[in-house]
């Protein structure tokens with residue numbers, strides 16, 4: 001795997017949308033809408049995303065997965081969540097590691113935090129970044145400006161961290177496709 005992939009997905013959605021998954025650009029379309037229409041209408045945004053995906057693909061060739069046991073990973077996630085909750089003055093209920101594949105993490109209305117088992121072999125700083133993002137959601141639900149500022153105040157290099165996460169995603173998928181993990 002080296003280049004960028006495109007995938008057209010037809011779903012019962014009202015509006016078309018574009019999603020980036022690792023090195024894959026997904027065009028999600030309602031009914032029989034023409035994918036080229038969506039691609040053309042989102043030209044500038046898409047061009048920027050393609051450039052980011054290209055950089056992530058390049059970066060994925062230069063990074064290494066970190067050997068770490070499931071147990072060490074779980075305790076790292078737990079500790080980071082408690083530490084950040086205290087720092088931000090929010091209450092975290094339970095912290096889980098689950099086999100979710102659609103995101104690095106999520107949080108629920110019950111104030112539970114979930115981190116994907118896929119993050120087990122990421123560098124510690126990236127794991128902490130993922131956890132911090134989710135703890136911030138306990139303060140602000142949406143990815144609005146204030147949310148971004150909150151994340152950026154702790155991780156000023158968050159744009160690069162996002163790129164790294166994307167690169168690790170590509171790396172993990174690649175290994176999975178080769179049957180190595």
Ligand SMILES: [Zn+2]
Pocket residue numbers: 133137143
């Ligand atoms: Zn989020």
